[in-house]
Amino acid sequence: MFHSTNFNSNEVNFKTAILRGQALDRGLYMLNQIPRLDAQVIFNFKKFDLPQLAKNVLSLIVGESIPKKRFESIIEDALNFKVPVEKINQNNYICYLDRGPTCSFKDFGARTLARIMEYFLNEENKEAIILTATSGDTGGAVAQAFHNRSNLKVVILYPENEISELQRKQMTTLGGNVVSIGIQGKFDDCQKYIKKAFADEDLNHLNLSSANSINFGRLLPQTIYYFWSYSRIVEFKGEEVIYSVPSGNFGNLMGGLIAHKMGLPVKKFIAAVNENDEFPNFLNTGKYEKVEPSRNCISNAMNVGNPSNLARLIDLFGGHMDEEGRIIKKPDMDNIRELIASYSISDEETKKTIKNFYENYQKIIEPHGAVGWKGLQNYFGDKVRQNNVKSITFETADPAKFPTEIINLISIKPKLPSTLEKIKKSKEIRNSLIITSYDDFKTFLLNNY
Numbered sequence: 001m002f003h004s005t006n007f008n009s010n011e012v013n014f015k016t017a018i019l020r021g022q023a024l025d026r027g028l029y030m031l032n033q034i035p036r037l038d039a040q041v042i043f044n045f046k047k048f049d050l051p052q053l054a055k056n057v058l059s060l061i062v063g064e065s066i067p068k069k070r071f072e073s074i075i076e077d078a079l080n081f082k083v084p085v086e087k088i089n090q091n092n093y094i095c096y097l098d099r100g101p102t103c104s105f106k107d108f109g110a111r112t113l114a115r116i117m118e119y120f121l122n123e124e125n126k127e128a129i130i131l132t133a134t135s136g137d138t139g140g141a142v143a144q145a146f147h148n149r150s151n152l153k154v155v156i157l158y159p160e161n162e163i164s165e166l167q168r169k170q171m172t173t174l175g176g177n178v179v180s181i182g183i184q185g186k187f188d189d190c191q192k193y194i195k196k197a198f199a200d201e202d203l204n205h206l207n208l209s210s211a212n213s214i215n216f217g218r219l220l221p222q223t224i225y226y227f228w229s230y231s232r233i234v235e236f237k238g239e240e241v242i243y244s245v246p247s248g249n250f251g252n253l254m255g256g257l258i259a260h261k262m263g264l265p266v267k268k269f270i271a272a273v274n275e276n277d278e279f280p281n282f283l284n285t286g287k288y289e290k291v292e293p294s295r296n297c298i299s300n301a302m303n304v305g306n307p308s309n310l311a312r313l314i315d316l317f318g319g320h321m322d323e324e325g326r327i328i329k330k331p332d333m334d335n336i337r338e339l340i341a342s343y344s345i346s347d348e349e350t351k352k353t354i355k356n357f358y359e360n361y362q363k364i365i366e367p368h369g370a371v372g373w374k375g376l377q378n379y380f381g382d383k384v385r386q387n388n389v390k391s392i393t394f395e396t397a398d399p400a401k402f403p404t405e406i407i408n409l410i411s412i413k414p415k416l417p418s419t420l421e422k423i424k425k426s427k428e429i430r431n432s433l434i435i436t437s438y439d440d441f442k443t444f445l446l447n448n449y
């Protein structure tokens with residue numbers, strides 16, 4: 001069962017949590033109890049391939065709500081791409097989460113969620129409209145994942161001036177059940193409109209739901225690559241690993257925290273953020289202040305000044321944060337600090353890291369992965385170097401999504417993967433709609449659906 005992080009609405013089962021996206025009291029759904037895996041079972045994941053591992057972990061949470069065979073085919077179909085884990089030096093590894101169809105780690109969550117939702121909606125004989133705010137990559141992953149799924153329509157809001165052409169094309173070239181709208185504003189505005197729409201009674205009849213990481217169904221599959229990368233590199237049962245996690249809305253990190261609660265042996269999580277430094281400041285001072293407006297950085301999918309998933313993180317540590325980002329009850333800060341370190345990485349440092357990484361290892365890392373890699377260096381910098389502890393940094397996007405930066409820094413044009421090549425050549429269906437307020441957005445929804 002799931003409770004709302006605002007504790008002001010009924011507990012619901014997995015199916016309702018997925019179909020609703022957000023709780024009725026504007027809180028986020030969180031598991032009441034997180035199932036636990038034995039250390040030996042986790043170590044034995046070594047013998048599994050990715051879908052096998054995913055089925056074993058996720059079935060503990062999905063339970064009986066989807067028939068076993070059906071759930072297995074959902075997973076096999078959703079997670080049908082490679083997740084390489086490469087040794088970079090001595091004890092430090094990179095796990096590449098960028099090999100899905102939109103070349104960002106969001107393919108994990110979006111593809112799995114789309115299939116699970118489709119299953120539940122068909123079962124109920126209902127339709128739903130998925131509202132999604134994107135800071136860059138979610139929109140593309142959601143658009144591609146939900147395109148042509150039955151009983152589902154998708155509306156995506158993105159900040160017109162903050163995303164790359166390729167990111168936009170991933171959303172605007174599909175048509176059919178997918179509509180995307182650029183707004184004159186920031187990601188946080190997109191997110192605000194969408195949260196407001198969910199709470200708006202005039203829109204109740206539309207059966208709105210969310211594919212943002214406020215939907216628990218997005219987080220669920222994000223536990224998988226933690227177990228997966230772990231199982232590729234550890235040598236003994238219970239071996240602890242450090243994870244460096246490029247973070248924006250903190251869905252990526254939440255996947256890891258849930259995996260940890262399930263029993264994954266973790267020495268430390270590093271929440272690596274760009275210049276939007278509300279979280280490291282919170283760890284330092286115990287006071288939470290959002291960054292408003294959010295700062296524009298080259299790791300643009302992480303330009304988030306008030307991460308949605310902090311409400312879940314704080315819930316996990318016994319506190320309560322409301323939907324406005326106010327802390328109602330303080331979480332156990334000592335426990336948080338023991339498990340999570342956080343560093344803010346400036347654009348200057350990100351660029352330097354991309355350069356150095358190429359010089360040292362002849363491999364290209366893109367801005368989000370670079371924030372993660374630099375976060376790891378900062379962690380080692382103020383610790384005694386943890387020579388015998390292995391680390392995994394997540395590379396969350398393909399460098400080809402950021403060609404200008406990469407060319408400027410290392411004078412190499414990253415090769416476009418074939419999936420992106422195809423999208424780049426496709427024709428856009430641009431929406432001329434101008435949305436500058438919540439009311440504009442509401443009117444659009446009422447007139448079109």
Ligand SMILES: *Cc1c(COP(=O)(O)O)cnc(C)c1O
Nearest residue numbers: 137247248249250251252301396
């Ligand atoms: C979304 C995203 C992130 C951050 O993930 P959150 O779940 O928002 O913390 C990091 N890198 C890339 C490429 C992303 O698209």
